[in-house]
Amino acid sequence: MATYRLAFLGFGNVGQALARLLLAKRAELCARYGINFVVTGIATGRHGSAIAPDGIDLETALALAAQGHSLEGLSTEPPARDGLDFVQRVPADVLFENTPVNYETGEPAVSHIRTALARGMHVATANKGPVVHAYQDLTTLAARQKRRFFFESAVMDGAPIFSLFRETLPAARLQAFSGILNSTTNLILTRMETEGETFEQAVAYAQQIGIAETDPSGDVDGWDAAIKVAALVTVLMGVPYKPQEVARQGIRGITQAQVAEAAAQGKRWKLVCRAERTAEGVVAEVAPQQVGPESPLYGVLGTSSIVTFETDVLGALSVREDNPGPHTTAYGLLADFLNAVRAV
Numbered sequence: 001m002a003t004y005r006l007a008f009l010g011f012g013n014v015g016q017a018l019a020r021l022l023l024a025k026r027a028e029l030c031a032r033y034g035i036n037f038v039v040t041g042i043a044t045g046r047h048g049s050a051i052a053p054d055g056i057d058l059e060t061a062l063a064l065a066a067q068g069h070s071l072e073g074l075s076t077e078p079p080a081r082d083g084l085d086f087v088q089r090v091p092a093d094v095l096f097e098n099t100p101v102n103y104e105t106g107e108p109a110v111s112h113i114r115t116a117l118a119r120g121m122h123v124a125t126a127n128k129g130p131v132v133h134a135y136q137d138l139t140t141l142a143a144r145q146k147r148r149f150f151f152e153s154a155v156m157d158g159a160p161i162f163s164l165f166r167e168t169l170p171a172a173r174l175q176a177f178s179g180i181l182n183s184t185t186n187l188i189l190t191r192m193e194t195e196g197e198t199f200e201q202a203v204a205y206a207q208q209i210g211i212a213e214t215d216p217s218g219d220v221d222g223w224d225a226a227i228k229v230a231a232l233v234t235v236l237m238g239v240p241y242k243p244q245e246v247a248r249q250g251i252r253g254i255t256q257a258q259v260a261e262a263a264a265q266g267k268r269w270k271l272v273c274r275a276e277r278t279a280e281g282v283v284a285e286v287a288p289q290q291v292g293p294e295s296p297l298y299g300v301l302g303t304s305s306i307v308t309f310e311t312d313v314l315g316a317l318s319v320r321e322d323n324p325g326p327h328t329t330a331y332g333l334l335a336d337f338l339n340a341v342r343a344v
Contacts, residue, residue, distance in 0.1 A: 001034050004341060007041040007090045007121075009083055009112060010098030011065055013210075014126055014153075015044075017330035018096060019058050025334065033338065041090035042071055043080055045099075050075035053091045083108055087115045094340065096333055097125040103223050103243055106133030117141045117149060124336035126153035126329050132230040132242060148340035153332030155181060155228045156305050157324040163339065164319070165236050172311040174236045176276035179307030180300050181228040183324060184212050184219040185251050185271040189288075190301045192259040193268060199254065211303060221250035222271065225286040229273045232307075237275070239282045247285035254288055262290050270297050273307075296320075 006022075008015050022037065029035045039056045043049035048070040050056055056074050064071055072079050080086035083099060095116040099109050106129030113123045113130050117138065130138060131151050142149040155161050165172065180186050184206055191202035203220065206212035218224050226246040233241040251271055262269055267290040275284035291297045296318055300306045306320040321328065 001030065001036055002341070003036040003038060004093045004337075005040045005091060006037050006337075007043075007087075007092035007095045008039065008098070009043050009086060009095060011042050011044040011047065011061070011071075012098070013326040014098050014329045014333070015042075015096065016062055016065060017326035018333050019062055021327070021330045021334055023058055029338075033342070035338070035341065040092050041086065042074075043083060043086040043090075044071065048072040049080040049086055051077040051080065051086070051090050053077070083112055084115060087112050087119070092116075092121055094122045094124065094337055096337075097123055097127060097130075098333075099127060101127055101129045101224075101227070103129065103218070103227055106130045110134045110138070113138055113149065114141060117145050117147055120145060120147065122148045122337070122340040123150070124153075124333045124340065125151050126157075126333060127151070128154045128227045128231050132227055132234055135231075135234050136240065148336075150336035150340055151231075152336050153329045155231055156307065156319070156321050157328040158330070158332030158335065159305075159319055159321040159324075159328070160335075161232070161307065161319060162235055163335070169311070169314075172313050174309060174311055176274070176310040177232060177236075177307055178272060178274035178297075179318075180270055180297055180305050181273045181307065182219055182222075182225040182271055183303035183305050184216070185222075185225070186300065186305065187211055187303050188220070189251065189254065189259065189269050189271070192254070192256050193263055194301075196256065196260075198256050199252070220252055222248040222286045225271060225273050229275055229284050229286060233275050233282055233284055236309075237277065237282055241282065241284065245284070247283075247287070249285075249287040251288050265290075267292050268298055270300075272297065276310075 041051045050071040109127045110130045138149045188202040191197045226243040226248045229246050230241040230243045272289045304322045308318040
C-alpha cells in the first residue's frame, strides 16, 4: 500500500469538492489501486493555511471552511505567508494547484507549479493559465524530475480531453476542433431563448446561482473561451498559443430580439470556439454564431459543453459534458492524481 502526501493550494468550491471526493473514494482507492493518502497542507485565500506533516483531518477542515472559520488551528507549523511560501514548505508528494486564473501571464500559478515540481511533487491543476503560458517549460521540468504535470480539469471540467489524446489516440494528428467551451455564456444564451430574458437578466441569473462572477467580463467578453482554445491548441496541436492571439468576440452585443429572431428561424446563438491548421499556421477564434439543428452544438443547452475533434485518422469525434460543476472538476483532479502516481 502506497501512501501519498497531498497538499491543496486553493480550497474553494473545487478544492472542497475534491476533498469530499477523496473521502468518498478512500476505500476504493485502497482496494482497487493500493493507494492511500494523507493531507499535509491546505492553503486558502479566505480561511488561512495549515501545514501538518502528520496529517490534517479533512472532515474537520471541510467543516471549518463551511462555517467561514480559519484553518490555522489545524496547523502544527507556522502559517504560510503566501501561496509560494506554502509550496516551498509543505511536505507533499502531490500538489493540487487551484488558484484563480490569470489570463495575461498565468502567475502566480506558474511559479507555484514550477516550485512544486522542482521539489519533487506531482502537480494537478484546474488552472488554465499555466497551460497556455508555461506548458512546455513545466512539462520539461516535470519530465526531468520524473514527475507529472497534469491539468485535465482546465478545459471542460473533468471530461477526458487531454488524456484522450495522451493515452488513447496515439499517432493521431489533430487538424481542427470546434465547440462550446464556456458554460456561463451558454447558460446566458439559453435563458435568453427559453425564458425570454434580456442579456442583463440572464447574466444576473447566472450570478445568482454562482455560475458567473460578480464581474462577468471574463466569460461574456470571451476571455475564458479564448484561453481554453489556446490551451487546446498549445497541448493537442503542439503549437504554443496565447489567448491574445485568438480572434475574440463575446456575447455582449447579442440582444433578446436577435435570439428570438434566430429561434423563429429554427436556429440558436452559441459562443463558438474553433481552431484549425492552415498553410499559414493555426487559426483560432471565439465568436457568437447561429447554428441549426444539423449542428452538434444546437442541442447543447444550459451549462453543458461540447467539443468536436477532427484528426487525420478518424472522422469527427465529439466529447459532450452535461451540467458540469465543482464535482466534475474535482473528478478531473482526482483522475490526474491517480494517473500521475500510477505512471511513475
